[in-house]
Amino acid sequence: MYAIFKRELFSFLSSMVAYITIGIFLLVSGLLLWFFPDTSVLDYGYAELSGFFSLVPYLFMFLIPAVTMRSFAEERKEGTYELLITKPVTLWQIVSAKYLACLVLMLFSLIPTLIYYYSLSKLGFPEGNIDSGAVIGSYIGLFLLGSAFISIGIFASALTKNQIIAFAVAAALCGFAFLGFDYSSQIVTMQNFETTIASLGINQHYQSISRGVLDTRDLIYFVSFCVIFLLSTKLVIEGKK
């Protein structure tokens, strides 16, 4: 399994995929956080990163599917999937190796943003006046949100040989999983179940972790979310056997 993980990660790093997506992520989040007056912390006047953390899910919604779309779609189109599955590895090992490689890539994109935290804590008055607990919680939340999006992306990539379709399906599913439940809970006829429906969505759990309180319920939600999508990936591919 380690061999497949390594191959996946190297193929991200040796192609432009990794650099372009991480570059776009850092560029857009940097611009929005520091330069554009509507969203910039400098104009906002408070040393906090909440703007950044509410923005990143929307970036991830498009950038993560762009990274994951190739994982199975390309292999099946090029026929290399046949090469891979006839090696002595299980399908589950292949799925998890691909998942982990994307996870590491996402971490690579998050690590440079620690500079934002450092800069803000320097800008705080007095220096270092920043709610570190909330920031740590938000990073954990972001990591879990990203893992959930990656599992959606891998699943979408298993559905089709066409990468564009995989991208579109993944982006739509990510959007729905993030916000769709919140919005549908507000439909009048569903008001009796409002909290139940909203708690199915990623946003609820992301917000609650972002407050700096790591609740096991949120953790279990994210872990089971990923497991369900990865298991479905396995089922979809096995069904095509």
Added chain:
Amino acid sequence: MSISVRNLSKHYDKQKAVDSISFEAKPGRILGFLGPNGAGKSTTMRMLTGYLKPTSGEAEIVSKNIITHALEVKNHIGYLPENTPLYTDMYVKEFLSFVGQTYQLKNLSKRIAEVIELVGLTPEQHKKIGMLSKGYRQRVGLAQAIIHNPDVLILDEPTSGLDPNQLVDIRALITELGRNKTVIISTHIMQEVEAICDDIIIINKGKIVASDSLMGIKKANNDSPLEDIFRKFTV
């Protein structure tokens, strides 16, 4: 018997791609799989290698069931899929090392050097696979199939698209490998069958229509050319 297949079938809805075929293959012999396009040659090979799941029937490779002992069986098979799919973004050695790692081979770099020598990849060994010509890609495909020194080699049209010089090289290599392994190759080229195969199976519309040694099948058909025998069974 290193390969024994009993009543293996693969159905897609109502279409029977492979319809209850049975055969055996022995070590030290090269078995030629012949048949028109769409006859079920690739489907059979894909079932044996674990890429497709048989609808019914069973098969054993080195006395292990291909369904219940799938991983062990895969360790004993070297497989070259049709059209030689390869990771074109990898370097030759990098790719072979990746394949070797999936088999958890020891002394991998020594083994890579050996197979590169064996398949004649030495002049191109530092290139990216995407830069290689068709013939060299085919050699990379063969190298990854033999890197773990498998007992059984399954090669799906290993010589399609090669020039006459490369044909001779690859055939010589396959003959050499066939001395102590069980080899199944599929092909459309009759000269190739005469040149390298010991046994022949002709498949048509998912069924085996002839199965014999090369000598036997020629004798049974009054020594007529293999093309004519092929046409007789498949038209």
